Amino acid sequence: xxxxxxxxxxxxxxxxxxxxxxxxxxxxxxxxxxxxxxxxxxxxxxxxxxxxxxxxxxxxxxxxxxxxxxxxxxxxxxxxxxxxxxxxxxxxxxxxxxxxxxxxxxxxxxxxxxxxxxxxxxxxxxxxxxxxxxxxxxxxxxxxxxxxxxxxxxxxxxxxxxxxxxxxxxxxxxxxxxxxxxxxxxxxxxxxxxxxxxxxxxxxxxxxxxxxxxxxxxxxxxxxxxxxxxxxx
Amino acid sequence: xxxxxxxxxxxxxxxxxxxxxxxxxxxxxxxxxxxxxxxxxxxxxxxxxxxxxxxxxxxxxxxxxxxxxxxxxxxxxxxxxxxxxxxxxxxxxxxxxxxxxxxxxxxxxxxxxxxxxxxxxxxxxxxxxxxxxxxxxxxxxxxxxxxxxxxxxxxxxxxxxxxxxxxxxxxxxxxxxxxxxxxxxxxxxxxxxxxxxxxxxxxxxxxxxxxxxxxxxxxxxxxxxxxxxxxxxxxxxxxx
Numbered sequence: 001x002x003x004x005x006x007x008x009x010x011x012x013x014x015x016x017x018x019x020x021x022x023x024x025x026x027x028x029x030x031x032x033x034x035x036x037x038x039x040x041x042x043x044x045x046x047x048x049x050x051x052x053x054x055x056x057x058x059x060x061x062x063x064x065x066x067x068x069x070x071x072x073x074x075x076x077x078x079x080x081x082x083x084x085x086x087x088x089x090x091x092x093x094x095x096x097x098x099x100x101x102x103x104x105x106x107x108x109x110x111x112x113x114x115x116x117x118x119x120x121x122x123x124x125x126x127x128x129x130x131x132x133x134x135x136x137x138x139x140x141x142x143x144x145x146x147x148x149x150x151x152x153x154x155x156x157x158x159x160x161x162x163x164x165x166x167x168x169x170x171x172x173x174x175x176x177x178x179x180x181x182x183x184x185x186x187x188x189x190x191x192x193x194x195x196x197x198x199x200x201x202x203x204x205x206x207x208x209x210x211x212x213x214x215x216x217x218x219x220x221x222x223x224x225x226x227x228x229x230x231x232x233x
Numbered sequence: 234x235x236x237x238x239x240x241x242x243x244x245x246x247x248x249x250x251x252x253x254x255x256x257x258x259x260x261x262x263x264x265x266x267x268x269x270x271x272x273x274x275x276x277x278x279x280x281x282x283x284x285x286x287x288x289x290x291x292x293x294x295x296x297x298x299x300x301x302x303x304x305x306x307x308x309x310x311x312x313x314x315x316x317x318x319x320x321x322x323x324x325x326x327x328x329x330x331x332x333x334x335x336x337x338x339x340x341x342x343x344x345x346x347x348x349x350x351x352x353x354x355x356x357x358x359x360x361x362x363x364x365x366x367x368x369x370x371x372x373x374x375x376x377x378x379x380x381x382x383x384x385x386x387x388x389x390x391x392x393x394x395x396x397x398x399x400x401x402x403x404x405x406x407x408x409x410x411x412x413x414x415x416x417x418x419x420x421x422x423x424x425x426x427x428x429x430x431x432x433x434x435x436x437x438x439x440x441x442x443x444x445x446x447x448x449x450x451x452x453x454x455x456x457x458x459x460x461x462x463x464x465x466x467x468x469x470x471x472x473x
Contacts, residue, residue, distance in 0.1 A: 006398075015402070015407060018412055157252050166256075167260030167261060171263045
């Protein structure tokens with residue numbers, strides 16, 4: 001709990017204020033915002049993704065393989081799908097609670113400029129669902145934790161760095177810009193900024209939302225099928 | 234199978250710091266522009282790269298010496314097996330540090346090669362960053378080993394993160410120490426990661442100063458202290 005509050009404060013004080021100082025001396029505003037305000041909302045999206053990943057990979061593999069607590073649950077009248085939905089509900093609830101804390105911290109740094117900011121905790125819940133559903137499905141059918149490290153290092157670390165988190169998409173070379181659209185976290189980051197600043201076109205917002213909802217939908221469908229196969233057959 | 238995934242883990246470890254180097258280099262270079270360091274104006278990527286190298290040395294050392302050692306000490310009880318042989322507790326501690334250092338030497342070398350390839354190395358003296366990065370890993374491994382013996386459960390690792398994160402963010406890794414108010418700058422110099430980052434930055438740019446010997450001495454002192462505490466604690470836990 002202490003780390004939930006302290007992490008964003010440390011992060012914004014260091015990168016937002018410290019690096020922000022250098023940015024304002026050289027570039028001035030970034031897309032009409034100070035650098036501190038520019039990066040603050042993205043923290044909500046990146047942390048939620050990391051939380052979803054932390055909750056979904058190792059703990060789920062442990063529950064299906066090492067501790068077999070899902071086997072215990074499956075022996076009761078619960079259906080395998082119920083276990084899956086239960087897991088996701090927990091992740092989404094936790095993301096929402098973390099989202100509330102982060103929204104307050106981000107607000108106290110002065111980065112919230114619109115009433116749309118109030119939906120930030122809901123956005124956190126959506127991002128968590130979009131990432132957790134496919135990851136739980138994947139972990140539930142894994143046999144070992146080996147691939148997780150690779151997913152982390154080649155999936156999550158680059159996503160954290162290359163989702164227009166620390167600088168605008170316009171900083172990328174032209175040929176890379178369209179590719180950013182395929183990075184799932186980018187859509188979360190873009191929505192977090194749109195909500196915090198109350199800006200952005202409706203068309204773009206609908207596209208970002210559609211991307212995340214589609215991820216969540218595919219993940220849930222796949223996960224339900226995987227759980228059934230692992231526990232019923 | 235087991236070994237294959239171990240190799241994959243070892244190799245994928247090279248990429249993480251490189252992603253950071255490229256990720257920060259591409260975008261922030263653009264936004265931050267050039268910075269004066271010790272009378273020379275360098276790009277932001279050149280400024281930040283030695284800090285990243287120091288950080289990755291710290292993180293690697295902490296993972297090896299705290300997380301993995303905790304697992305062997307408290308969960309798999311591998312050391313109890315080791316101690317039933319003629320090996321002594323000191324050998325166990327030194328063995329852990331030795332492994333952490335061999336890995337660190339590999340990663341640091343590959344990081345420095347990437348710095349050179351991306352044009353973020355300030356001068357040819359960057360090769361001296363290699364031993365300095367290994368020294369950083371040495372200091373943090375020894376301290377990590379000592380800390381590890383005080384860990385009671387996985388929950389205590391949150392505390393480790395809570396120390397590691399501010400070290401990472403506030404050790405003048407991302408921006409010069411001169412941006413801090415004077416009194417805060419004094420506090421920052423206590424951080425071993427700051428000493429390491431400052432040392433590496435000076436070496437990478439080829440700016441030699443007498444204060445570097447103090448930085449080296451500071452890191453050595455921390456290492457020796459950590460190792461002494463670790464061996465004593467290991468003896469108390471493992472030898473009845």
